[in-house]
Amino acid sequence: MSQGSRNTPARRPLTLRDVSEASGVSEMTVSRVLRNRGDVSEATRTKVLEAARELGYVPNKIAGALASSRVNLVAVIIPSMSNMVFPEVMTGITEILDETELQPVVGVTHYKPEREEAVLYQMLSWRPSGVIIAGLEHTEAAKAMLGAAGIPIVEIMDTDGEPVDSAVGISHRRAGRKMAREIIDSGYRRIGFLGTKMPLDHRARKRFEGFTEVLAKAGLEIVDSEFYSGGSALAKGREMTEAILKRNEEEPLDFLYYSNDMIAAGGLLYCLDKGIDVPGEIGLAGFNRIEFIDGLPRRLATMDSCRIEIGRAAARIIAQRVENPQEGMGEVITLEPSIELGDTLKRRKKPL
Secondary structure (H helix, E strand, O other), rough: OOOEEEOOOOOOOOHHHHHHHHOOHHHHHHHHHHHHOOOOHHHHHHHHHHOOOOOOOOOOOHHHHHHHOOEEEEEEEEEOOOOOHHHHHHHHHHHHOOOOOOEEEEEEOOOOOOHHHHHHHHHHHHOOOOEEEEEEOHHHHHHHHHHHHHOOOEEEEEEEOOOOOOEEEEOHHHHHHHHHHHHHOOOOOOEEEEEEEEOOOOOHHHHHOOOOOHHHHHHOOEEEEEEOOOOOHHHHHHHHHHHHHHHOOOOOOEEEEEEEHHHHHHHHHHHHHOOOOOOOOOEHHHHOOOOOHOOOOOOOOOEEEHHHHHHHHHHHHHHHHOOOOOOOEEEEEEEOOOOOOOOOOOOOOOOO
């Protein structure tokens, strides 16, 4: 685990006056536009909304005496709850927050940047005490809201990039490099990759970049690849594995690297069903080390992505910062994932 920090100056929360000055209209008009009340021209409305969006201003939904206060809620914004990865992250978060007065409230984005922006806007309007949000890649409007929120922000799962405030995760590029070295050192050369369509799956893309970088240094490249969209599922893994193996029957692949354990499990079940010797004929590896794979007929090679530890560390940062707002600003914690070779990544003797 590596830990660092950046000197990040504290920001005051944005006010109606900031939006008023940026849009060139009165605070009363700004208030009317943002509350969708009163008679305001469309041109003025557009001007105010654009200024608010660029600044990252979010109206305060807490009325009256509480208007300047924070509530004891921590907004946790994640891509999915059906994916087995994020419930474990939530377990780590709740373990720590249960010891405080803070309570997590979850928003789900379904891996859609525009939905993440909308969920973030709604959650910030209730003035939470902190935000834990998956990933480092967000829309410009979401980044503006996070930067202007004036509360602790922890981006989780990934440390390959520049966080808005603090970050906890693993280096996915390093994870990809690490798995590639293990596969190469074990003697595999004809390697296929199976994973998500990656423009929006930034963490999978970074692992792929690290993986192919190490292959290239060894004079190798991905022989073939198969991509899918939608949720990670056993059926997808079976279908993709069948497709990539059939395309390469003349010169068979000797290893398949999957972007997650669920599709890797589907691939393993397909190979065993078809009588393919794993790892004799072909090796397999996934990513995430989900508990599900313990029930498979063979132990799948994988990499532990430190999910519970990420949740715990992120919650600790929020809890500490709520108590001491200036403490730990800009903290970046990079955890080190470990490889489990299982029964599907066979170590071969290195040539003398």
